[in-house]
Amino acid sequence: MVPGTERAQAAYPYYTQFAPEDDQRFWFYNSMHFPEPMSAFDMVTAEAAYCALGSSSTRVHCIPTTLGIDHRIINGRVYIGGNAVSDPAEIARRTEEFTKRAFYYYANWERLYAQWREKMMMLIRDAQALPKLELPELEPLEHVHAGRGVASNHYLLDTYQRTLEGYYRMWHHHFEFLLLGYGAYMTFFAFCKKAFPEISDQTVARMVAGIEAEIFRPDEELRRLARRAVELRVDAKFQEGVSAQDIIRSLEAAGGSGREWLEELATSRDPWFNINVGDGFYHYHRSWNDDLTMAFASLPGYISRIKAGESLERPFEKLQEERRRLIEDYRDLLGSDEERAAYDQMITLAHRVFPYVEGHKFYCEHWYTNLFFNKIREFGALLSAHGFFPGAEDVFQLTHYELEAAIIDLMTAWSNGSKPRGPAHWPKVVAERRAALAEWAKHDTPPALGPVPDVIDDPAIVMLWGITRETLDTWLSAAGAGDTNEIKGFAASNGVVEGPARIVKSVEEISRLQQGDILVCQITNPTWAPVFQKIAGAVSDIGGSMSHAAIVAREYGLPAVVGTGTATSRIKDGQRIRVDGGRGVVTIL
Amino acid sequence: MAGSEHISWFADIGLLDRPRVGGKGGSLGELQRAGIAVPPGFVVTTAAFDRFIQVLDGDGQARAAVEALSADDLEGISACTGKLRERIEATPLPEDVLSQIAGAHDALCKGGNASTVAVRSSATTEDASDASFAGLQDTYLWVTNAADALQRVRSCWASLYSLESVSYRRKRGFPEQGVAMAVVVQSMVDARCAGVMFTRSPTTGDRSVITIEGSWGLGSAVVGGEVTPDRWVIGKITGEISVREISDKMMQHLPALAGGIQAIPVPEELRKSACLTDPELQALRGIARKVERHYGRAQDIEWAVDRHTGAILLLQSRPETVWSAKDAAPVARAADNPLAHVMSIFGGRQ
Numbered sequence: 014m015v016p017g018t019e020r021a022q023a024a025y026p027y028y029t030q031f032a033p034e035d036d037q038r039f040w041f042y043n044s045m046h047f048p049e050p051m052s053a054f055d056m057v058t059a060e061a062a063y064c065a066l067g068s069s070s071t072r073v074h075c076i077p078t079t080l081g082i083d084h085r086i087i088n089g090r091v092y093i094g095g096n097a098v099s100d101p102a103e104i105a106r107r108t109e110e111f112t113k114r115a116f117y118y119y120a121n122w123e124r125l126y127a128q129w130r131e132k133m134m135m136l137i138r139d140a141q142a143l144p145k146l147e148l149p150e151l152e153p154l155e156h157v158h159a160g161r162g163v164a165s166n167h168y169l170l171d172t173y174q175r176t177l178e179g180y181y182r183m184w185h186h187h188f189e190f191l192l193l194g195y196g197a198y199m200t201f202f203a204f205c206k207k208a209f210p211e212i213s214d215q216t217v218a219r220m221v222a223g224i225e226a227e228i229f230r231p232d233e234e235l236r237r238l239a240r241r242a243v244e245l246r247v248d249a250k251f252q253e254g255v256s257a258q259d260i261i262r263s264l265e266a267a268g269g270s271g272r273e274w275l276e277e278l279a280t281s282r283d284p285w286f287n288i289n290v291g292d293g294f295y296h297y298h299r300s301w302n303d304d305l306t307m308a309f310a311s312l313p314g315y316i317s318r319i320k321a322g323e324s325l326e327r328p329f330e331k332l333q334e335e336r337r338r339l340i341e342d343y344r345d346l347l348g349s350d351e352e353r354a355a356y357d358q359m360i361t362l363a364h365r366v367f368p369y370v371e372g373h374k375f376y377c378e379h380w381y382t383n384l385f386f387n388k389i390r391e392f393g394a395l396l397s398a399h400g401f402f403p404g405a406e407d408v409f410q411l412t413h414y415e416l417e418a419a420i421i422d423l424m425t426a427w428s429n430g431s432k433p434r435g436p437a438h439w440p441k442v443v444a445e446r447r448a449a450l451a452e453w454a455k456h457d458t459p460p461a462l463g464p465v466p467d468v469i470d471d472p473a474i475v476m477l478w479g480i481t482r483e484t485l486d487t488w489l490s491a492a493g494a495g496d497t498n499e500i501k502g503f504a505a506s507n508g509v510v511e512g513p514a515r516i517v518k519s520v521e522e523i524s525r526l527q528q529g530d531i532l533v534c535q536i537t538n539p540t541w542a543p544v545f546q547k548i549a550g551a552v553s554d555i556g557g558s559m560s561h562a563a564i565v566a567r568e569y570g571l572p573a574v575v576g577t578g579t580a581t582s583r584i585k586d587g588q589r590i591r592v593d594g595g596r597g598v599v600t601i602l
Numbered sequence: 603m604a605g606s607e608h609i610s611w612f613a614d615i616g617l618l619d620r621p622r623v624g625g626k627g628g629s630l631g632e633l634q635r636a637g638i639a640v641p642p643g644f645v646v647t648t649a650a651f652d653r654f655i656q657v658l659d660g661d662g663q664a665r666a667a668v669e670a671l672s673a674d675d676l677e678g679i680s681a682c683t684g685k686l687r688e689r690i691e692a693t694p695l696p697e698d699v700l701s702q703i704a705g706a707h708d709a710l711c712k713g714g715n716a717s718t719v720a721v722r723s724s725a726t727t728e729d730a731s732d733a734s735f736a737g738l739q740d741t742y743l744w745v746t747n748a749a750d751a752l753q754r755v756r757s758c759w760a761s762l763y764s765l766e767s768v769s770y771r772r773k774r775g776f777p778e779q780g781v782a783m784a785v786v787v788q789s790m791v792d793a794r795c796a797g798v799m800f801t802r803s804p805t806t807g808d809r810s811v812i813t814i815e816g817s818w819g820l821g822s823a824v825v826g827g828e829v830t831p832d833r834w835v836i837g838k839i840t841g842e843i844s845v846r847e848i849s850d851k852m853m854q855h856l857p858a859l860a861g862g863i864q865a866i867p868v869p870e871e872l873r874k875s876a877c878l879t880d881p882e883l884q885a886l887r888g889i890a891r892k893v894e895r896h897y898g899r900a901q902d903i904e905w906a907v908d909r910h911t912g913a914i915l916l917l918q919s920r921p922e923t924v925w926s927a928k929d930a931a932p933v934a935r936a937a938d939n940p941l942a943h944v945m946s947i948f949g950g951r952q
Contacts, residue, residue: 077945077948077949078948078949104949115944115948120941199947200943200944200946200947204933204934207933207934208933210803210807210808211806211808211810211835211844212808212837213837213842216839216840216842342839346809346839348809348929348932349932351932351935352932352934352935355932358937358940359934359940362940504844507842507843595842595843595846
């Protein structure tokens with residue numbers, strides 16, 4: 014533990030604190046989902062996600078060889094450990110259950126997925142319909158005359174609990190299909206790797222990935238808006254360095270065509286701008302809707318490309334045809350008709366499950382998560398207005414339990430006409446925790462803790478984090494061999510490029526990226542797509558075979574190496590590096 | 603250019619002609635027929651050899667003596683075949699054979715760009731596709747005139763009676779009467795770089811990648827293992843270059859002025875430079891796919907890039923044998939329930 018941060022560390026729930034017996038277990042840092050130290054409130058994402066993931070694998074679908082994933086927090090970092098099942102009798106028992114449960118899902122995938130989308134949209138509508146937070150001086154007369162009988166302060170708690178409940182529920186939806194989806198994809202992936210030992214991960218991904226997946230839509234909307242700006246002849250309003258607000262003002266002033274473009278913007282925003290600039294696991298991963306800066310930053314670039322005659326439309330039919338040919342050509346290379354029959358079965362299932370694998374993120378990690386954090390932000394604004402802490406954002410320094418306590422404190426004070434106790438309690442705590450987060454961010458954190466296992470055959474860990482025994486060996490040897498200037502990772506997107514490295518450790522640093530920079534980050538995020546037109550290449554610490562980053566990088570034709578384990582700590586900001594995306598090697602020049 | 607009794611042009615032959623043009627000759631003809639660029643040339647057929655050996659050993663006594671040798675008796679083989687080789691190299695060619703080869707050589711040198719040729723033995727043995735045997739026969743590069751070419755044809759024939767070849771045949775018990783050899787005479791490519799490629803990964807047997815190895819100068823330096831070549835692995839379908847190993851290529855084989863080849867140092871600035879560009883690699887990929895499709899099986903190919911024209915030419919293509927022999931069990935079979943496949947992921951280590 015970093016000295017001086019003990020109290021901030023103690024804020025995390027007792028069940029997430031490392032205990033002595035945990036030393037016997039193997040833990041690895043989940044830098045893929047939680048690359049930065051997490052504030053006390055944001056930890057709700059870890060526990061909600063692991064609750065839902067574990068239920069799915071342990072008790073709903075009964076994955077034969079794995080139960081759920083435990084998590085622990087140290088220095089604001091989330092470490093996780095799998096619970097593999099090794100007893101053959103237990104595996105056999107769970108296998109029988111699995112075939113009754115998971116196979117039913119596979120067999121009824123389309124119907125269940127259609128039902129899932131309805132459930133998910135209902136959940137989103139519910140979250141959108143949560144009442145505004147109000148604490149009037151006196152209960153409104155109409156409430157009294159209507160005989161409501163329940164005062165406004167109660168609705169604070171009610172709304173908070175419903176907000177939290179919705180978030181936990183959303184994570185169950187998130188994992189309803191996910192492990193099964195990844196598993197079906199991995200089945201095909203493993204087959205390809207066996208049949209074609211040297212096939213690249215990206216090629217397998219290209220055979221399966223959807224062409225019109227939701228994840229591409231936000232960026233496509235930007236291209237559409239750029240095209241409309243040119244068509245409506247308002248493109249001159251979009252200049253580098255002009256803020257989104259100023260552009261909108263000047264379009265409002267520009268009359269008919271300006272307003273028409275703004276209407277187009279409104280259509281795009283709902284729902285496609287409900288996309289985070291991060292993975293949605295941190296409260297400060299704001300959506301394009303909350304902050305138009307990221308979205309607008311890419312418009313001048315797109316506009317100038319359109320004016321230069323470039324078509325920014327993704328050629329769906331051509332991409333579809335390419336995918337079909339790729340599948341056909343690899344099929345032809347197989348050694349026998351027997352193999353071809355197995356290949357057909359596996360890719361059929363992979364295609365069946367993949368729309369969910371690609372599509373759920375937009376609804377869960379982006380759209381819903383935005384609604385959730387923004388609702389919590391409203392509580393922050395209310396508490397801040399009552400002097401609990403200086404700003405609305407400070408609310409995220411409280412755990413979700415503490416936040417409920419603060420709300421009850423305010424409810425009680427409001428009802429009694431006395432002063433809440435929070436203003437005397439929270440400001441100091443908030444300051445202390447902010448300082449601890451800043452301190453923790455300065456310290457590197459080990460990729461793994463505890464005894465390293467001989468094999469990692471927990472399918473959840475292999476699938477979701479791409480972590481295998483070989484990954485660990487690479488990390489461990491990288492830690493010992495600091496003098497070499499080569500960093501190895503997975504070849505994610507073809508091509509070789511040299512340029513200055515820009516280390517981006519948090520989403521807020523994205524604006525530092527200059528034209529021609531090479532993005533070096535802990536995890537590349539597909540929603541950073543707009544910055545991909547600026548950068549020359551991308552390197553990440555973490556990235557499994559399912560990484561969308563690779564797909565986006567290929568869309569933009571950018572060399573990318575993912576899963577290096579150590580790039581952000583070994584490369585210095587501004588250093589010239591060479592990214593060889595075909596070989597998966599980054600060289601410090 | 604019409605062929606004759608002792609001469610066949612590449613354009614007129616294919617794999618089925620192997621009994622009289624040998625494996626190499628048949629392969630070059632087949633490639634040319636498939637629309638693949640090969641250096642132009644002709645084959646001195648086994649008929650020429652037969653005619654020659656008839657003159658040299660009409661009663662078959664010399665060959666009977668060879669056949670009587672024991673595979674283990676290296677000294678005996680050495681003594682017997684040494685004399686035979688001397689006789690082959692010294693005996694004048696029968697007039698009709700000589701005139702037909704010289705005529706074809708003349709036509710080749712006039713028609714082609716190069717006036718130098720490579721003279722390569724082209725074995726007819728059943729095992730001609732066996733690399734270990736094919737390697738036993740001789741190849742003479744950069745032969746600058748007709749007289750030398752004629753001499754080298756006889757050297758190729760003589761190599762049939764080398765210590766290695768004879769002891770190999772004796773081990774296998776092949777009858778000496780049936781032994782014959784064709785000889786390929788083809789325009790010499792002044793190669794800027796050359797090498798080999800495999801349409802199936804030599805290391806993993808992967809059918810979806812092409813491994814290309816190449817170095818500066820003539821391919822003999824790569825084939826002979828005298829230089830560590832650059833190495834690339836390219837996706838057969840995707841064209842993705844997944845491996846680029848640019849090695850320090852210290853030495854290259856270049857034509858010697860007086861004929862033959864010489865090993866000379868690679869200029870400093872080229873040693874660590876890739877000997878092929880990406881477009882050339884992609885062109886080689888296209889050729890490899892075409893050849894593989896033509897034969898319907900994985901191929902090991904020798905290629906060269908012409909220094910003057912930049913053209914890519916193939917010098918040889920033979921079926922891959924190592925991995926093809928290993929293919930046995932399929933990676934997976936169709937399952938009665940297609941869902942059962944997921945158990946390979948969820949069911950633990952099988």
